[in-house]
Amino acid sequence: MMEILANAPVEPVGTVTYAPADGLLGSVWLLVAIPLVSAAILLLLGRRADRWGHWLGVASIGVAFVLGLTYFLQLRGLENRSVELSLWEFIAVGDLRVDFGLLFDPLAAVFVLLITGVGFLIHLYAVEYMAHDAGRRRFFGYFNLFVAAMLLLVLGNNYVMLYFGWEGVGLASYLLISFWYERPSAATAGKKAFLMNRVGDAGLAIGIFIMFATLGTTQYDEVFSGVGALTSTTVLLLGLLLLLGATGKSGQFPLQAWLPDAMEGPTPVSALIHAATMVTAGVYLIARSNPIFSANSTLQLVVVSVGALTLLIGCVIGAAKDDIKRVLAWSTVSQIGYMFLGVGLGGAAYALAIVHLLAHGFFKANMFLGAGSVMHGMKDQVDIRRFGGLSKYMKITWLTFMTGWLAIIGLPPFSGFFSKEPIIVAAFEREGWTAWLFGTAALLGAGLTAFYMTRLFVLTFHGPARWTEDIDHPHESPKLMTIPLVLLAVGSVAAGALMAGPVPSWLEATAGLGGQTEAHEAVLSHLAITILSILVTVVGAGLAWFLFRAGTATEPQPAGVLVTAARKNLYTDAVNEAVFEKPGIFLTRALVYLDNRGIDGLVNGLAAGVGGGSGRLRRLQTGFVRSYATSILAGALLVVAAFLAVEAGWLA
């Protein structure tokens, strides 16, 4: 145990240099600018753009994808596959210099392709999905904004730029999750997402400031080159703060609670948040900062633990939920847990995590959009106990969803097998008992995933129909929704096998991701692990098929301790309430009590006063000059006393 916790620095990365971007790559800023301009047009033109606005939104992402592909091909021909483009010097105070610059390297390139590629398909799908919503143009405006912010996040060449995108993503997600503001649950979910993200953002912001204080820069190349010179405590602190930021955005323990609630937004939003953007930001942050995380083994241990714990939490809760979108949401939490596990393992596993992220982008988008298609045909019903037998009515949705299901549970030859199984193998490639701990967790997660995803699939598409009375004939969704589904299904089948080989070698050119030392010998042979993982998957899936093939009760059933706990999100909400909410409320009350005009504010609120004459407002104004003067006097006494105390200490 001691040698694990010793902050033994693993070898530093060495010097990192980026080449200047020229030629075609000099216009890489267009990737961010195009969706941003489109968003601005959609939001500023107002109703005038109602008729064609959504197509502008789709086209802008399509163009960005084509551009991204061009840049990607361009990058392949270069010697130094990391090019940066400094647009202008953004902040320069004293020694602090922040560049407004972009970095296009292999890591950024694959993220750009994922965001714009999957994002484009989701946009296309949303055209039809949101067709009956009066706010469709506005929706596409926020959607474009979201993509632009995410692209900025992955394209920045320093941490401040990353923070820009980070904030932008948070803001856009807040607007999108509360898009259906007339539902109180949506508004609450938006707030929850916002607040939990703020906790993470605060960690990231403080982490960036620490970089400034210790390294004097936030440019990636300078930070990574300088990280070797830092003390291990600083690296640990820095890494933990970055990790806090990452857990906030990616819905990892302890900040996972917002992600499933974010289902209150329209389904394409869920798909975009869960598959292509937002939640992947945390993984990106850690992968990008790999020289920091690789520099401290304690830090890596924390990341691995967060990943392993979260993947199990996600599986357990996912198995107990009855809302189709919530099951998928918890499965995202759990799959991102696998990615954290991967990036935490370090070394070659970074690339494995990215491969899993890309594969997940396809099959998760596929399943979310499939869920949306089911809801579309079932009058917005989300309860899987009220589905059943839909395979006969929604052929395309059924088949595409099936590819997603097979991909996520990781049966060969579907993509999940090629992306998840190597992570499980990597988890076993550690020293001592931690190999068994994390390896078993990953293996157990695979079995549980197979169980709850099969439960979801069987209850939705097979077994007897348990529909509510108002549905007599579910219908398949229109073409515009099924075409993206089919394309994503192709991705779910093929992406893993296609990417498992080339992507890791492509990513090697990213700072810190290349030339990794060999990992430890695995405690089990590769073949044994592969067989085991297929075995637990088949057992999990078979068990679920056996239990749910004949449908399930349409009402909640009494359940044991574990299932009850899982239904209540393993009591994490209660913990959050006790740890964050209660003290926050108490602090506010205390301050309001001390600050008597705050009470006035509350009185105003209770009165729900709508304007009115001055007399009315006058009565509500309860602040007395004498109480103000008293509070100033008390403050003055305290300040004078404090100064004198300092003085007394100075004398002593």
Added chain:
Amino acid sequence: MTELKLPSIDYAALAPTLIMLGAALVGVLVEAFVPRRLRHVVQLSVALLAVLAALTMVVLNADDRLITIGGAIAVDGPALFLQGAILVLAAMALLLIGERTVERGGAFVAQAAVTAESADDRRQAEGANGLTEVYPLTTFAIGGMLIFVAANDLLTMFIALEVFSLPLYLLCALARRRRLLSQEAALKYFMLGAYASAFFLFGVALVYGFTAGIPDRPAGVDFATVHAAVTDSPASPVLLFAGMALLAIGLLFKAAAAPFHVWTPDVYQGAPTPVTGFMAACTKVAAFGALLRVFHVAFEGARWDFTPVLGVVAVLTMLVGAVLAVTQTDIKRLLAYSSIANAGYLLVGVLAPNSEGVSGTMFYLVAYGFSVLAAFAVVTLVRDADGEATHLSRWAGLGRRSPFYAALFTFILLAFAGIPLTSGFTSKFAVFGPALDGGQAWLVIAGVLTSMVLAFPYLRVVVMMWLSEPGESTPTVTVPGGLTSAALMIGVIATLVLGVAPAPLLDLATGAAEFVR
């Protein structure tokens, strides 16, 4: 009898102040001699021209680094930068004050002496032309602020404090509508202001006592003497610390730092909105200019003693501002608490023990001033038959009614929330960076955490404006006249430009960050 030696006076260096005070006197004469119907135009032109002339003189003096008029005034980098900032922001505030098309007759009462709620009051509220005395009052206040940020001894600083405070007390009482609220605000501000001034003056006396007895130097309250005394004085340090504490209290009151912030929400709410904007922007600049000078010039030697105490004040200020902003239901009170929280962030810059702290604070003051004036400009536009509709519930659905102004206001709120690519982000960066460099990590952490909390009330307003249906009581946004539009657009554009390309102003501030002693 020794010959009386007159101090040498550099009139060119003093020109900005002299121009403003002269313009105020001209304004008084205009009130006496110019026919009533012309006064508004003449007064506004005099005030704006004076601001323009004073600004020109500041620019011409840009390279001055000197102490003049017998050591009373220091014309150095920070003084000139802050004077320029005050003048630019005051010009915007004057545009808001001079607006007469949004509300017939302007935002000010026609006769200050008319009994509130009487028939006469109701008649004047219907559209009689507002008082034009507001212009000389405003120019007097601007003149006082210009002296305040350049004062090189504590007595001059005190006089300047009174010169700019007294007109402000009066201005607060002159709202056209909700007269009682406005008068009450003015009275509160006046009484508490006088109270705080007493603290300041008592502090001056104690510090004077402390400076007695240093070798080769007479006692005095000029900053050079105080600075020398901090290291050399044989007097009891109790005098120094008590005096420093009392001086700080007087200044923190004007800066609206907790626990001396109590007047702020009432006064911001009661005062006529253009005056609130003027106070939020220009008084803030003046108060922090003085704080910078007092703590970086006079008491620099005691830095390690005052930093922890003022640091606690800063954290408390951020906390009070951020947390109580969450419970507010009136937009003007919300902006008041936000202004309190911003005072906390500015204090972080003041406490950074380096010249980057000074330049960061100055940058923050300018950036915040532009945004807050633009915010209050929007507040003046959202009205119903009873005047401004400031209750937040009335702002629900404003995005549907007037997307353009709601979008501008959203942008300003995002800037307050510190979202990147607005000046709110760059300015926080500019004060937090130096503070961290100077080893004040705890202040930065408190700042980051509270600004996360503070983002919530702002975004709540954004969501309310855009994601709610307009109700029966949602007021319309009045089409602004040219003056308000100009002020609003200047504020919004400055917020954007300082957020995207802050480098030129930061360079200017960095170049102007050295005090003369």
